[in-house]
Amino acid sequence: MDAFENGVLGKDTPVLDANLKVTGQLKYVDDLKLPGMLCGKILFSPYAHAKILSVDASEAERLEGVRAVVWYKDAPATRYNGNGEDSDILPSELVFDREVRYVGDKVAAVAAETPEIAEKALRLIRVTYEELPFYLDPREAAAPGALALHETGNIMEEVKLSAGDLEKGFAEADEIFESEYEVPAIYHAPMEPHVSLSVYGADGKLTIYTPSQDVFGKRKNLAKIFSLPMNRIRVVSPAMGGGFGGKIDLVTEPVGALLAMKTGRPVKITYRRSEDIQSTTTRHAEHIMIRTGVKKSGEITACDYTVYLSAGAQSGATMSVAWAAGGKFFKLFKTPNLRYHAIPVYTNRAVAGAMRGFGSPQLFYALNSQFNTIAQKLGMDLCAFETLNFFDPNDCDRRGEPLGNLQAKRCVARGMELFDWQSALREQEASRRNPGRYLVGVGMAAAPHGSSLFGVMPDTCGVMLKMNEDGSLTMFTGVSDMGNGSNTMQTMLISEILGIPMDRIACVKTDTETTLFDVGAYASRGTYVGGGAAVKAAKSMRTRILREAAELMGLERRQLCLRDNCVADRHNPERFVTMAQIAEHAHQKERDICVSGVFGTKAAPISAGAHFAQVLVDRETGEVTVTRYAAVHDVGKPLNPLALEGQVHGGIQMGLGYALSEGIRLDEKGRVQGTRLRDCHLFTAPQMPRIQVEFLDSNEKTGPYGAKSVGECATVPSAAAVANAVSNAVGYAFRTLPIRKEEILCHVKPFETPGL
Amino acid sequence: MESVTLNVNGKDCPVQVEKNWTLLYVLREVLDLTGTKCGCSTNDCGACRVLVDGEAKNSCCLLARNLQGCRIVTIEGIARGGELHPIQKAFIEAGAVQCGFCTPGMIISTKGLLDQNPDPTEEEIRKALEHNLCRCTGYVKIVEAVQLAAKRLREE
Ligand code: FES
Ligand code: FES
Numbered sequence: 009m010d011a012f013e014n015g016v017l018g019k020d021t022p023v024l025d026a027n028l029k030v031t032g033q034l035k036y037v038d039d040l041k042l043p044g045m046l047c048g049k050i051l052f053s054p055y056a057h058a059k060i061l062s063v064d065a066s067e068a069e070r071l072e073g074v075r076a077v078v079w080y081k082d083a084p085a086t087r088y089n090g091n092g093e094d095s096d097i098l099p100s101e102l103v104f105d106r107e108v109r110y111v112g113d114k115v116a117a118v119a120a121e122t123p124e125i126a127e128k129a130l131r132l133i134r135v136t137y138e139e140l141p142f143y144l145d146p147r148e149a150a151a152p153g154a155l156a157l158h159e160t161g162n163i164m165e166e167v168k169l170s171a172g173d174l175e176k177g178f179a180e181a182d183e184i185f186e187s188e189y190e191v192p193a194i195y196h197a198p199m200e201p202h203v204s205l206s207v208y209g210a211d212g213k214l215t216i217y218t219p220s221q222d223v224f225g226k227r228k229n230l231a232k233i234f235s236l237p238m239n240r241i242r243v244v245s246p247a248m249g250g251g252f253g254g255k256i257d258l259v260t261e262p263v264g265a266l267l268a269m270k271t272g273r274p275v276k277i278t279y280r281r282s283e284d285i286q287s288t289t290t291r292h293a294e295h296i297m298i299r300t301g302v303k304k305s306g307e308i309t310a311c312d313y314t315v316y317l318s319a320g321a322q323s324g325a326t327m328s329v330a331w332a333a334g335g336k337f338f339k340l341f342k343t344p345n346l347r348y349h350a351i352p353v354y355t356n357r358a359v360a361g362a363m364r365g366f367g368s369p370q371l372f373y374a375l376n377s378q379f380n381t382i383a384q385k386l387g388m389d390l391c392a393f394e395t396l397n398f399f400d401p402n403d404c405d406r407r408g409e410p411l412g413n414l415q416a417k418r419c420v421a422r423g424m425e426l427f428d429w430q431s432a433l434r435e436q437e438a439s440r441r442n443p444g445r446y447l448v449g450v451g452m453a454a455a456p457h458g459s460s461l462f463g464v465m466p467d468t469c470g471v472m473l474k475m476n477e478d479g480s481l482t483m484f485t486g487v488s489d490m491g492n493g494s495n496t497m498q499t500m501l502i503s504e505i506l507g508i509p510m511d512r513i514a515c516v517k518t519d520t521e522t523t524l525f526d527v528g529a530y531a532s533r534g535t536y537v538g539g540g541a542a543v544k545a546a547k548s549m550r551t552r553i554l555r556e557a558a559e560l561m562g563l564e565r566r567q568l569c570l571r572d573n574c575v576a577d578r579h580n581p582e583r584f585v586t587m588a589q590i591a592e593h594a595h596q597k598e599r600d601i602c603v604s605g606v607f608g609t610k611a612a613p614i615s616a617g618a619h620f621a622q623v624l625v626d627r628e629t630g631e632v633t634v635t636r637y638a639a640v641h642d643v644g645k646p647l648n649p650l651a652l653e654g655q656v657h658g659g660i661q662m663g664l665g666y667a668l669s670e671g672i673r674l675d676e677k678g679r680v681q682g683t684r685l686r687d688c689h690l691f692t693a694p695q696m697p698r699i700q701v702e703f704l705d706s707n708e709k710t711g712p713y714g715a716k717s718v719g720e721c722a723t724v725p726s727a728a729a730v731a732n733a734v735s736n737a738v739g740y741a742f743r744t745l746p747i748r749k750e751e752i753l754c755h756v757k758p759f760e761t762p763g764l
Numbered sequence: 765m766e767s768v769t770l771n772v773n774g775k776d777c778p779v780q781v782e783k784n785w786t787l788l789y790v791l792r793e794v795l796d797l798t799g800t801k802c803g804c805s806t807n808d809c810g811a812c813r814v815l816v817d818g819e820a821k822n823s824c825c826l827l828a829r830n831l832q833g834c835r836i837v838t839i840e841g842i843a844r845g846g847e848l849h850p851i852q853k854a855f856i857e858a859g860a861v862q863c864g865f866c867t868p869g870m871i872i873s874t875k876g877l878l879d880q881n882p883d884p885t886e887e888e889i890r891k892a893l894e895h896n897l898c899r900c901t902g903y904v905k906i907v908e909a910v911q912l913a914a915k916r917l918r919e920e
């Protein structure tokens with residue numbers, strides 16, 4: 009591994025565009041206005057499942073200021089899968105269909121001069137529906153005789169993965185545990201709602217500005233839907249106010265494109281928050297069944313895991329989530345006999361898709377919860393029980409996939425010290441012996457996560473670097489930065505390698521017209537793959553710079569080094585040329601200095617994290633307060649500690665909500681209950697505990713300067729740690745998320761004020 | 765339409781407003797001050813916060829026509845001349861900025877707090893940010909940024 013010679017890596021570095029963000033100058037898509045721009049609004053289905061018998065838009069069309077009304081008759085006939093990665097898998101969706109499959113499904117849309125007119129027009133569209141049976145529970149939708157939501161049937165494709173011999177494993181067990189878990193759909197809740205601005209010109213070219221984690225995937229899908237060659241579609245993501253997986257799939261874009269094509273005017277669709285909550289993708293609601301065999305020693309001999317995934321109304325990322333979580337099932341515990349069985353089922357609710365963790369928060373919540381129960385039954389400490397069953401670094405999993413430098417054991421060990429696990433356990437014990445109004449509980453959970461899509465699909469990223477006339481650089485990158493600092497990290501790597509200061513490297517990003525292909529912000533691949541591409545491009549750039557410098561200085565390349573924005577003689581640092589002189593030299597010789605690097609993964613090394621939580625449960629109200637929290641992660645070499653910590657903090661906020669307060673509730677008709685942001689119950693500043701975060705000193709030899717992923721791993725074990733803490737406080741194993749206070753009150757003895 | 769004059773970032777801005785236009789709408793759509801964000805328009809997120817006569821308020825829930833003569837400060841009015849305000853600098857340095865969508869509102873709440881209470885406790889800071897949602901940071905570095913800004917402002 010190269011040392012951090014130029015002192016850029018390993019330093020706390022704020023996001024590149026922080027100045028624009030703190031001044032309010034950064035233009036997010038909703039801040040953009042174009043001359044002649046129309047407002048687009050969508051009419052949503054009031055029914056969970058219905059056939060559209062007729063649409064009468066004549067009154068709406070006559071309304072002054074309405075420029076277009078579109079519905080199924082205008083929609084292209086191509087079915088698509090709105091998820092770029094899965095675009096070829098079970099394409100089920102139409103821009104507008106004759107059948108609506110959830111409350112909030114798109115029925116029609118309007119483009120008008122003002123939002124008020126657009127809304128008025130929506131109210132004038134007459135739609136007649138024939139209601140159909142609907143299913144909110146995947147097990148009902150999967151039952152024989154259920155009405156199919158799509159031609160291919162309700163069960164998408166079952167995923168079965170296994171290793172070893174399950175029967176034998178259970179036969180070897182001293183005890184077998186079986187339990188079921190229920191987890192809700194979760195709203196991503198980025199602070200910026202979905203929005204897109206579509207432009208269609210007389211040149212037949214479609215341009216869409218959209219906050220997107222996957223501009224290339226969206227272009228691929230739009231090209232399919234509208235039968236356009238890719239050179240006539242430009243998807244740009246100028247800024248993103250949070251993504252978390254929710255800004256991967258197409259949402260408003262195809263509708264905006266259709267309206268722009270119909271009117272020849274730019275059309276902006278901005279979702280209201282209530283629309284965003286109701287009609288965008290969610291984390292999968294799941295029903296999970298686990299059967300685990302263990303020996304008295306704590307060794308897990310077999311684990312059989314079955315999950316029903318509620319896919320929602322369209323295919324989306326569900327198959328990938330089912331596969332990915334299956335992969336993760338094998339990545340942490342070395343149990344030889346394993347089976348994973350996923351049954352993804354269409355249901356009449358909003359499309360479930362990618363969300364931070366991609367199926368793993370569900371998986372590791374359920375596993376860690378059951379293991380908490382098992383450890384207690386065996387009289388073992390949970391940390392000891394889990395680590396006994398973890399893989400070691402550089403093991404291969406039971407299906408032969410290499411894990412890389414997996415440091416899960418060290419994460420738990422260090423976390424126990426940082427959190428002072430032993431004294432936390434003593435506090436819990438004291439509270440059990442002598443319970444007051446507040447019960448104390450502590451919990452732990454560990455989880456792995458990958459660092460790319462390797463093994464799932466070809467995972468590549470390209471970065472281009474251009475030297476300007478004064479020796480400064482412009483980086484062109486397709487890597488989407490959700491605010492997590494991926495572009496900052498790429499710039500740091502380039503700066504480190506070339507000795508060119510960060511403020512002399514500009515960033516052009518996520519524009520399908522100018523940047524090279526990138527798979528998109530999936531799979532925690534930003535650092536490993538996006539960083540890998542930055543390193544490759546920077547190394548080519550170094551070669552180019554050295555070639556010019558050697559010629560200019562009359563020295564051999566190997567005598568030269570790059571630092572402080574110059575190329576200098578290694579042995580005589582007084583002798584140097586500046587980057588500006590190098591650029592000038594190249595131009596004089598009729599050469600430019602422009603390179604690209606494409607990185608394709610050959611591994612998906614596993615990161616890991618162990619989370620520790622302490623909670624207080626109020627026996628009078630059922631209220632839970634998370635009082636203390638610690639997280640230790642293995643991310644390989646930490647390149648930007650500031651950003652890494654920020655990722656973990658944010659991941660924990662999501663995990664806490666998952667455990668205790670969030671979760672989309674539907675009423676019996678499939679309508680989302682509570683479509684205001686306050687109804688989502690995101691954790692607020694006063695509710696958050698103090699958090700300690702630490703990163704191991706570690707190294708992943710295949711990663712850029714030793715680094716691997718963090719983003720998703722930050723949230724995967726979090727809900728499980730909190731849920732375990734609550735279960736341990738109350739002395740009852742809760743099996744449904746979120747753990748609501750009403751449920752807690754059913755399981756605690758009422759508190760009696762002493763002395764009464 | 766009614767005429768109303770808002771004092772925005774120290775400048776009088778006469779505007780014509782409809783009865784139901786919110787301050788947020790006027791700032792973003794009429795005055796082109798898009799730094800103030802709309803995260804919900806239902807008083808739930810704090811992305812639209814501005815100072816109204818020194819107090820941080822959600823602009824999505826204020827009717828513009830009721831604000832005749834009020835002094836309104838938006839995120840665009842926080843920097844001191846060409847230089848970033850110490851609160852802005854602290855947000856950057858502390859790593860309190862990720863996607864940035866909550867940032868203008870957070871900075872406004874911070875300014876409102878520190879103008880009244882230059883030495884807040886951590887609890888007071890968290891309380892002051894209670895109505896500002898952030899989905900990226902877990903608020904950890906935001907709280908640190910407020911502490912850093914408070915310290916620097918006290919030392920000025
Ligand atoms: S936009 Fe005003 S509180 Fe959310
Ligand atoms: S930084 Fe993204 S919402 Fe706060």
